Amino acid sequence: MFYSTIPEPLCFAFLMIEGQSMMSLASATEPLRAANRLLQREAFRWELCSLDGHPVQASNGLPFHAEPVEIGLSRNHAIFLCGGFRVNPVDERPYLAAMRKAARGGLAIGALSTASHLLARAGLLDGYRCTIHWENRAAFEEDFPHLSPTGTLYEIDRNRLTCSGGTAAMDLMLRIISDRHGADLAQSVANQFHHERIRAANEDQQGGKLQRMNALPQPLQNVIRQMQGNLETPLQIDVLAEASGLSARQLERLFRFYLGMTPVRYYLSLRVERAREMLLYTEQSIMDIAIATGFASTSHFSKWFKEFNSITPTKLRMRSRLKRDRELQDRFVSGDPG
Structure with a gap:
């Protein structure tokens, strides 16, 4: 895994898209905060970014302050693109450019919820396992027939991390916490959120029929x-x-x-x-x-x-x-x- 040899703190940037899922973002960041509190040190660091540093509103209308993504690219080990509402095709280009630049710079690349679609559009999932929210899987397979989303909760394949969204983002982060600091800490973090069972990467999503x-x-x-x-x-x-x-x-x-x-x-x-x-x-x-x-x-x-x-x-x-x-x-x- 990309994070196996990185010294503390492990740093994440979250590039927010207008209309992003607040549930996915909170599920990804809150376990990091709880891990730091239980460890009593800054083992993880994260920041929220937008393309231009302007605030971004989540799908529920709440605004989030942000740093310009250019700053985020310079001081983090990984960057997640935060999906939610579908991005109009004419507005995709700057997000694709930012994620491609991150990949060229050696950052690990991640996606929450529907953002896997944009990573695929950028060519950043070629040769990698990936997943996406079950409701978007059919469209994903039609647009990218050379890729095969697994339908699991999340996937970590070398330096690519994709997540089906919602609380699955918590399971993804708990996996990273477990790999770096042990299963006991991961379970203690999960307990903070009444997350009764840490789900494995290979568990299928449950949605639709x-x-x-x-x-x-x-x-x-x-x-x-x-x-x-x-x-x-x-x-x-x-x-x-x-x-x-x-x-x-x-x-x-x-x-x-x-x-x-x-x-x-x-x-x-x-x-x-x-x-x-x-x-x-x-x-x-x-x-x-x-x-x-x-x-x-x-x-x-x-x-x-x-x-x-x-x-x-x-x-x-x-x-x-x-x-x-x-x-x-x-x-x-x-x-x-x-």
Whole structure:
């Protein structure tokens, strides 16, 4: 790990993006503060940065004072990009440039929550394991087919650290604390936040339909995983049943009993859910999204999308863009322009 031989204090910079997740940032920094207090020395140091040193508002509207990122690059061992709301493509360039400069300068590179997307865009995850929040995984895989996000809570691969966001950032930092100062200190830090169990890097995220899947019978889990892996070219139900050692009729009974719908409708729901994520988190055309989720035409896609979401794909994308632009405008109007 990059931090194995660095003397104290181990220093982190957090490059904040407008609309960042406050939960992720707090989960990353508070364990460092608690570790210092329990050790009674400054074993860790951190600072908050923005592109220009102006305050940044989190997704909940709270402002954070910041240092210019140029200063942060000069006095830290690692830098995390803090994700949250999706960054408009036209605004990505300065963040990509800052992270590339950090990498050239030898800093370890990290991402919280959705910021893995920007690291991938900068080419900084090529050849590394990585993860991203489960809600953004489909869009990530479509935009960067050469990368394979693991779906785990966090990943530490040499000098790259990626985290799925939320409280998973705490588990990532507790791992670093444990590696540098022992498991007992890490557990003591976790206890400060009533974090009952330190989760390992290889634990999967629980979100969306995955949250319920572990409670299902194994044959049903197997079929659902087959469905999830074949959204672009959907498999026939009898093929799925045979692969799991079931008849089509047995499979239908299992789906109706445990999930309240037929296998065909559940498969459709998975495809529509993937399409929804792509509409919200990518710039791909509706035609491309329809093809990527196994629909033969945009009209067929729109029909089923509206069936599950009570809104057409076009209207959902338009509403999402308007909402995002309005929220960003409101934050800039109410915030300190610097």
